[in-house]
Amino acid sequence: MNSSxxxxxxxxxxxxxxxxxxxxxxxxxxxxHRREQRAGWxxxxxxxxxxxxxxxxxAMLAFGLAFTNARLISPNPPTFAxxxxxxxxxxxxxxxxxxxxxxxxxVIVVPLQAGVALIMALLVNAKVRGVNFFRTVYFLPVVxxxxxxSLLWLFIYRQDGLLNEIITKLTFGAVHGPDWLNNTAxxxxxxxxxSVWQGAGFHMIIWLSGLQTISAELYEAADIxxxxxxxxxxxxxxxxLSSTRSLILITITIQALSLFTQINVMxxxxxxxxxxxxxxxxxRAGFKQQETSYASAISLVFFALVLIISGVQRYLTRxxx
Amino acid sequence: xxxxxxxxxxxxxxxxxxxxxRRLRGIGGWIGRILLGIVFAFPLLFMFVxxxxxxxxxxxxxxxxxxxxxxxxxxxxxxxxxxxxxPAARFLINSIGISAVTVILGVLINSLAAFALSRMRVRGxxxxxxxxxxxxxxxxxxxxxxxxxxxxQLPTLELDGFNLSLTTGWLDTYQVQIIPFVAxxxxxxxxxxxxxxxxxxxxxxxxxxxxxxxxxxxxxxMPLSGPAIATVSILTFLPAWNSYLWPLMVVQSEELRPVxxxxxxxxxxxxxxxxxxxxxxxxxLPVVALFIAFQRSxxxxxxxxxxxG
Numbered sequence: 001m002n003s004s005x006x007x008x009x010x011x012x013x014x015x016x017x018x019x020x021x022x023x024x025x026x027x028x029x030x031x032x033h034r035r036e037q038r039a040g041w042x043x044x045x046x047x048x049x050x051x052x053x054x055x056x057x058x059a060m061l062a063f064g065l066a067f068t069n070a071r072l073i074s075p076n077p078p079t080f081a082x083x084x085x086x087x088x089x090x091x092x093x094x095x096x097x098x099x100x101x102x103x104x105x106x107v108i109v110v111p112l113q114a115g116v117a118l119i120m121a122l123l124v125n126a127k128v129r130g131v132n133f134f135r136t137v138y139f140l141p142v143v144x145x146x147x148x149x150s151l152l153w154l155f156i157y158r159q160d161g162l163l164n165e166i167i168t169k170l171t172f173g174a175v176h177g178p179d180w181l182n183n184t185a186x187x188x189x190x191x192x193x194x195s196v197w198q199g200a201g202f203h204m205i206i207w208l209s210g211l212q213t214i215s216a217e218l219y220e221a222a223d224i225x226x227x228x229x230x231x232x233x234x235x236x237x238x239x240x241l242s243s244t245r246s247l248i249l250i251t252i253t254i255q256a257l258s259l260f261t262q263i264n265v266m267x268x269x270x271x272x273x274x275x276x277x278x279x280x281x282x283x284r285a286g287f288k289q290q291e292t293s294y295a296s297a298i299s300l301v302f303f304a305l306v307l308i309i310s311g312v313q314r315y316l317t318r319x320x321x
Numbered sequence: 322x323x324x325x326x327x328x329x330x331x332x333x334x335x336x337x338x339x340x341x342x343r344r345l346r347g348i349g350g351w352i353g354r355i356l357l358g359i360v361f362a363f364p365l366l367f368m369f370v371x372x373x374x375x376x377x378x379x380x381x382x383x384x385x386x387x388x389x390x391x392x393x394x395x396x397x398x399x400x401x402x403x404x405x406x407x408p409a410a411r412f413l414i415n416s417i418g419i420s421a422v423t424v425i426l427g428v429l430i431n432s433l434a435a436f437a438l439s440r441m442r443v444r445g446x447x448x449x450x451x452x453x454x455x456x457x458x459x460x461x462x463x464x465x466x467x468x469x470x471x472x473x474q475l476p477t478l479e480l481d482g483f484n485l486s487l488t489t490g491w492l493d494t495y496q497v498q499i500i501p502f503v504a505x506x507x508x509x510x511x512x513x514x515x516x517x518x519x520x521x522x523x524x525x526x527x528x529x530x531x532x533x534x535x536x537x538x539x540x541x542x543m544p545l546s547g548p549a550i551a552t553v554s555i556l557t558f559l560p561a562w563n564s565y566l567w568p569l570m571v572v573q574s575e576e577l578r579p580v581x582x583x584x585x586x587x588x589x590x591x592x593x594x595x596x597x598x599x600x601x602x603x604x605x606l607p608v609v610a611l612f613i614a615f616q617r618s619x620x621x622x623x624x625x626x627x628x629x630g
Contacts, residue, residue, distance in 0.1 A: 047434035050504030
């Protein structure tokens, strides 16, 4: 850490190096540069070492271990197993089920969360008194941990929980809601609704920063022409948000594909695998069953999926703008 | 009645000629804001209010607005019971310690790296920065499982009385909950962006006066980087406090567990929802208090973390 004293002590060894005749730089300056290099590397060192150890190495390991039979705790070192894990994965019905569930989740959550967040952003973008209060309130679920949110909604979704009581009240006793999380048809929609509730405030902020980049002059010009509110949105706001839009699309998609916490706290993948997900499958294999190699194969397929989908999204949104 | 009508019509009239039409004025906007406010605030309000009620009353109040109101038989009994059921104090101390150390080390190590990349002539720094930013596309979920295996292979120094011994495996330690999350590509990127906006003339002048690089970092650049430090602190603190997937896999001992893992204790045997709500409130309110105190920094940090995608 002490970059000033360490290099100062070192140059005692450097004068031994004969100076090249071609070097025109005064020795003093070269020494200065060398010292700067050393100090620079000393400052970069800790971060680079940690990133290497905890990002690069595990990323490489995901590739490597997927082709072995590694177990989390095992007396034997892992041995090469070829494509065994992938063969097993692509024959696993649970894996296809998790792909389908995640696709279902993402296809609904992405537009719903982006849309709700945009409406919220438009509502709190107004320069009227009291708007800051609502901005704070909409943001509260974002700072609340997903674990806590899942617990809270576990209660709300009970057969005799808050949601069903409200439904019964609002319909004057005509409708009695289902046991949301124990029903294959309603478990995933319930998780979707809760996830949007938790995440929309986050994307509201990103929409807001996009809205603030749109020039007020455009709106003034539209006003002079007597353009209606919808058309103002359609021809000024919406095109003005194009880069924000692709950003939001990609962040919500990756977040949706990584669905795990809600599932682990609320349903454990059930009922009847109707809410199992890719990350949930990977955790179950790698942690509960200690099959690191199989979990690495799932992680690898998951990463490829994330890469392909966000690549396609980037390509599509780039073409439009 | 007449005056409200007048006011609304005046507002409606003002809307079409308003110089800033981005304003969504009028009754519709306020109805929308309030409805959404209810949707977002009431579940959390329900959680906090229920934490003060006995179980029976929680269920009794469900069918009326009382579910959201602090009425009836209120007490902190649930909070007391939480401490009997779960080593909650231990979990809180663990989480506070883990988050604090991660934030402090994260700010230090990432800002040092960003300083070198932004300010100093380091060979190959262009490539280094590109490599660091490239890691942002990898979601943690894809690294988590190979990482569990990997940390179990890492050597660790164990102090047993006065004997230092080298053992293998970081599983079930504090360091495994901290060290992997200290260096963060996005924090480096944020610091780098911010340092680039600080005029380099300042440190050149200091160099002429014979100041060391570390002194420039400590005395010139860091004191000018308050907003970046706040942003990185919040972006490091939130996932550290909220972490769940990682400690679930790498921590077995009760005395090392963080707060989020504590929720599991409430579903063994008979569930007391009042206690669940009390524990949930207890681990949420500190973050909400921090958020309300540092609102601007929170919002800025979230806005900048969106850029990550």
